[in-house]
Structure formats: C-alpha cells, structure tokens
Amino acid sequence: MVNEILVKDLNLWFGQKQVLKNIDMAIIRNQLTAIIGPSGCGKSTLLRCFNRMNDLISEAKITGNIFIDEKNIYVDNIDIYALRMKVGMVFQKPNPFPKSILDNVLFGLHIKSDKDKSEMLSKVEKSLKDAWLWDDVKDRLHRPAFELSGGQQQRLCIARALATDPEIILLDEPTSALDPQSTAKIEELLVELKNKVTIVHVTHNIAQAARVADYTAFMYLGELIEFGPTDKLFTTPKDKRTEAYLTGKFG
Amino acid sequence: MTRKFKQGFWLIMMRLSILVSVLFLLVFLFLIFSKGSSVLSLSFLLEAPKAGMTKGGIFPAIIGTLYLTGLTILFSFPIGVLAAIYLTEYAREGILVNTIRTAINTLAGVPSIVFGLFGLAVFVNMLHFGVSVLSGALTLAILVLPTIINASEEAIKSVPNSFREAAYALGATKRQSIMKVVIPAALPNILTSAIISIGRAAGETAPILFTAATFYTRKFPTSIFDEVMALPYHIYALMTEGTSPQTQMPIAYGSAVVLLLLVLSIDLVAIIIRYRMRRAKTW
Numbered sequence: 001m002v003n004e005i006l007v008k009d010l011n012l013w014f015g016q017k018q019v020l021k022n023i024d025m026a027i028i029r030n031q032l033t034a035i036i037g038p039s040g041c042g043k044s045t046l047l048r049c050f051n052r053m054n055d056l057i058s059e060a061k062i063t064g065n066i067f068i069d070e071k072n073i074y075v076d077n078i079d080i081y082a083l084r085m086k087v088g089m090v091f092q093k094p095n096p097f098p099k100s101i102l103d104n105v106l107f108g109l110h111i112k113s114d115k116d117k118s119e120m121l122s123k124v125e126k127s128l129k130d131a132w133l134w135d136d137v138k139d140r141l142h143r144p145a146f147e148l149s150g151g152q153q154q155r156l157c158i159a160r161a162l163a164t165d166p167e168i169i170l171l172d173e174p175t176s177a178l179d180p181q182s183t184a185k186i187e188e189l190l191v192e193l194k195n196k197v198t199i200v201h202v203t204h205n206i207a208q209a210a211r212v213a214d215y216t217a218f219m220y221l222g223e224l225i226e227f228g229p230t231d232k233l234f235t236t237p238k239d240k241r242t243e244a245y246l247t248g249k250f251g
Numbered sequence: 252m253t254r255k256f257k258q259g260f261w262l263i264m265m266r267l268s269i270l271v272s273v274l275f276l277l278v279f280l281f282l283i284f285s286k287g288s289s290v291l292s293l294s295f296l297l298e299a300p301k302a303g304m305t306k307g308g309i310f311p312a313i314i315g316t317l318y319l320t321g322l323t324i325l326f327s328f329p330i331g332v333l334a335a336i337y338l339t340e341y342a343r344e345g346i347l348v349n350t351i352r353t354a355i356n357t358l359a360g361v362p363s364i365v366f367g368l369f370g371l372a373v374f375v376n377m378l379h380f381g382v383s384v385l386s387g388a389l390t391l392a393i394l395v396l397p398t399i400i401n402a403s404e405e406a407i408k409s410v411p412n413s414f415r416e417a418a419y420a421l422g423a424t425k426r427q428s429i430m431k432v433v434i435p436a437a438l439p440n441i442l443t444s445a446i447i448s449i450g451r452a453a454g455e456t457a458p459i460l461f462t463a464a465t466f467y468t469r470k471f472p473t474s475i476f477d478e479v480m481a482l483p484y485h486i487y488a489l490m491t492e493g494t495s496p497q498t499q500m501p502i503a504y505g506s507a508v509v510l511l512l513l514v515l516s517i518d519l520v521a522i523i524i525r526y527r528m529r530r531a532k533t534w
Contacts, residue, residue: 051420053416053419053420056416056419081422081423081424082422083422084419084420084421084422085421085422088420088421089420091413091416091417091420093413095411095413095414095416095417096417097414097417097418097432097436098414098435098436099435107418107421107423107431108421108422110431111421111422111423111427111431112422157417160417160421161420161421164421164422
C-alpha cells in the first residue's frame with residue numbers, strides 16, 4: 001500500500017473564519033476514499049486543497065503541507081498547471097464546455113499543447129471508453145456536449161479529466177444532480193476506475209460512501225474526526241460524533 | 252371602482268400603448284418609403300450624383316458609409332472586447348474599476364455632436380489625419396466603444412463560473428481559460444450587440460460631419476486619408492444645402508430608404524448569428 005496523498009497539519013482560513021483545522025491524513029494509491037460529513041464541514045474545501053483550486057479564492061490562507069507522490073505541492077516553485085493535470089477534478093453539477101463532445105475531451109490535451117493528432121484521438125477514444133461513454137457517443141463526437149443526458153454529461157466530464165492521464169481524480173459530490181439510474185452507473189464506474197487512478201470522493205450521501213468507498217473519512221466543523229477502512233468506520237465507529245452522524249442523529 | 256373594472260381599464264391602456272407604438276412605426280415606414288420610392292432603382296444605387304445633386308444616384312455615399320462602418324468595427328471591436336475582458340476577469344472590484352465603469356457609462360451618454368467636435372480637434376487637426384475616413388472611423392469607434400464594452404462585459408459575466416472552474420481544474424492558465432472557454436461562450440452575445448451598435452454608427456451624422464464627410468466627391472476613397480460621401484450626411488446635405496429642393500427631396504428620402512435597409516440588414520446579420528450560435532448552447 002502506497003500513500004498517494006499525504007496531508008500534514010493542514011489549516012485553512014477564509015478571511016477570519018477557519019474552515020479546516022489540523023488535518024492529517026494519508027490517502028492510499030488506487031483506492032477509493034470517500035469524505036463524508038454534514039454541509040459546511042469543510043469536505044469540499046479539503047478536496048480543493050489537493051489540486052490547489054482554493055488558490056482561486058483570494059481570501060483563502062493555508063498553512064501545513066500536502067505531499068503528492070512525496071512531493072510537497074504547497075511550495076512556491078510548484079507548477080500548479082501541471083499539478084492540476086495530474087490531479088483531475090469532477091464537479092457537483094456536470095459542467096461540460098459549450099463545445100462538441102470531442103472538443104471537451106480534447107481540451108486538456110490542447111492545453112498541454114500536444115501535437116500528434118492521431119495520438120490525441122486515440123487518447124480521446126481511450127478516455128471515453130474508460131468513462132463508459134464511448135458506445136453512447138462514438139457516432140456523434142462532433143455533436144454539442146449539451147445534447148447528452150445529465151448522467152452522460154457527468155461521464156463526459158470524467159472522460160475529460162482522464163484524457164491528460166491523471167494519477168488522482170477528485171470528485172466533488174458528482175452524483176448529487178443526477179437521477180438514481182445515472183448515479184448507479186457512475187458508482188459502478190468509480191469502482192472500476194480506481195484500478196487506474198486514485199479516487200477521492202466527497203459525498204454527503206452516506207449510503208453511497210458505504211457502497212463504493214474502500215476508506216472513509218468523516219469530517220465535522222473543519223476537523224477530520226475519524227478516518228479508516230469503510231466497513232470499520234461504519235460498523236464500529238470510534239468517535240461518538242461519527243456514530244451520531246452515521247445513524248442520522250444530525251446532518 | 253370594482254377590481255374587475257380596474258383590470259379591464261389596465262388592459263385597455265396597455266393595448267392602446269401597443270397600438271400607438273405600432274401605428275407610429277407603420278406611418279414612419281410608409282412615409283419614408285412612399286416619398287423615396289419614386290427615385291429607387293438599380294441605377295440609383297450604382298450611379299454617382301449628377302447635375303448638381305438633382306439627378307443620378309448615391310453610389311459613392313453607400314461606399315463611403317460601408318468604408319466608414321468597416322473601419323469603425325476594426326478599431327472598436329478589439330479594443331472594446333479587450334477592455335471588457337480586463338474589467339470582468341482581471342480588474343479587482345474597487346474604487347478605480349467603479350470609476351472607470353462610470354466614466355464609460357458617462358461616455359455613452361455624451362451627445363454625438365460632441366464626439367464630432369472632439370474628432371475634429373484631435374484626429375483632424377491635432378493628429379493631422381485631415382477630414383478623412385480615418386478620422387471619421389476613429390470618432391465613430393469612440394462613440395460605439397462604451398456600448399461594445401458594456402455589452403461584452405454583460406456577455407462575459409453571463410458565462411457560468413463552472414466553465415472557468417472546469418478549465419482551471421484541467422490545468423488551464425487564466426489566459427487559456429478566458430481565450431478557449433469564456434470568450435467562445437460569450438461570443439454570440441458579444442457579436443450581436445457589437446454588430447447592432449455598429450449599425451447605429453452607420454447611421455450617425457454628427458460624428459462624421461466635421462471629420463469625414465464631404466458634400467460631393469467624384470473620387471472613390473482609395474486611402475484612409477480620403478474624405479468620403481456618406482449616406483446620413485448626404486441626406487442632411489440634400490435637405491440643407493441644395494439648390495433645387497423639389498428635385499432633391501425625393502433623392503434624400505430615397506437615400507433614407509437605402510440607409511434604413513442597410514441598418515436593418517446589419518441588424519439581420521446580428522439576429523442570424525445569435526440564432527445560429529444560440530442553438531448550440533443551453534446552459
């Protein structure tokens with residue numbers, strides 16, 4: 001078992017408000033780690049630390065370190081753009097670009113300024129296959145992405161993130177805007193995908209974490225309360241707050 | 252008064268307002284077309300004025316207006332869009348940006364004759380461009396700039412933030428996210444409002460009065476330093492400086508019809524662009 005992401009004493013403030021408090025955790029390679037917790041507990045904020053998306057918020061202040069592949073990503077000379085290609089992200093609401101299906105998947109490759117056209121196209125095909133979308137779209141790659149259903153759009157966003165060969169995929173409540181069938185398909189897909197990439201999955205659907213995650217982290221009020229193998233956390237939680245949340249006493 | 256009566260009264264007032272508006276429009280169109288139609292013909296479009304403006308066509312004025320309008324787009328569109336990108340995506344909200352925005356909005360309210368005087372002072376005299384297409388187009392460009400900036404700002408702001416986030420998350424730089432995602436998504440709205448404002452510029456008289464337009468020239472503009480005839484000024488000149496009002500009046504109305512059709516077809520282009528590009532997006 002290899003650590004993919006190592007978080008050390010991470011603190012984050014938005015202005016005066018401390019949103020993350022002394023987070024320490026190790027996320028294991030090629031495993032699916034879920035982060036659960038009530039709204040506002042800081043789980044999405046933590047996720048956005050892994051690809052430094054919080055940099056976009058000017059009032060965010062961060063102390064502590066995060067190591068990916070044993071390299072500290074919170075040092076000054078890091079290439080943030082390369083980091084974000086290595087650590088892909090899928091958002092709550094499907095957000096394909098208003099472009100064709102093909103151009104959506106090509107986006108990351110264009111940014112990387114890859115030139116070899118046939119190689120790019122084979123990467124597109126591979127990403128779409130990995131996201132279980134190829135059969136749905138192979139005859140209409142040039143159609144607008146918005147013609148796809150919500151679930152297909154979200155899988156397109158996954159394919160788009162996969163195209164640049166990331167090591168890690170971050171998912172920020174990826175099924176909260178989807179119907180149950182599309183959700184089920186994405187859940188199955190994630191279980192399959194973790195063989196290729198490390199997955200960190202924020203969800204406030206407790207049952208979803210139980211279904212798909214190898215490891216689960218429970219956060220509350222900016223703190224990491226408990227973190228461990230999913231079955232252990234769900235069956236024998238150590239902390240009272242974890243138990244209370246899992247049994248629906250709050251949240 | 253019963254509520255039902257008030258309701259009925261309210262409806263009648265609204266319908267009357269519509270009726271008045273439509274009526275004015277119809278009378279307006281009918282008047283212009285009926286007074287101008289007698290001179291309209293292919294040769295009217297393709298010939299130069301003859302016999303001291305009492306005969307012939309308006310070809311040089313059409314060419315002049317197209318020339319002026321084209322150059323105006325060339326100057327104002329890139330500057331307007333770049334300024335809008337800076338204001339929406341780069342500038343931090345604060346006193347400075349608000350002041351700039353207020354200044355731009357104030358500029359939009361300045362009477363066009365004042366732009367004409369400004370163009371005369373700066374482009375014609377100070378920069379020695381003379382009375383020329385260049386001076387006129389620059390003056391018109393400043394006139395439409397606020398509209399283009401405002402419209403582009405609105406268009407850029409209406410692009411959902413989730414697109415920018417998606418681009419950043421894929422490793423895009425700020426410039427890449429703007430050039431590859433935000434601007435293409437905002438383009439239909441930017442283009443339509445830019446084209447419509449430029450259609451307006453084509454019909455402006457005051458800004459070109461002292462900067463570009465001439466009453467009569469046989470020479471076609473070959474360089475940007477030539478003075479030109481232009482449709483709106485041609486109409487003005489026919490009505491004020493003519494020697495024979497009876498024969499010139501129909502020519503003026505005919506020119507008005509042509510100008511009207513020109514502006515309408517520019518607007519039509521904008522509508523078609525908007526329609527075609529909007530079909531592709533549904534956010």
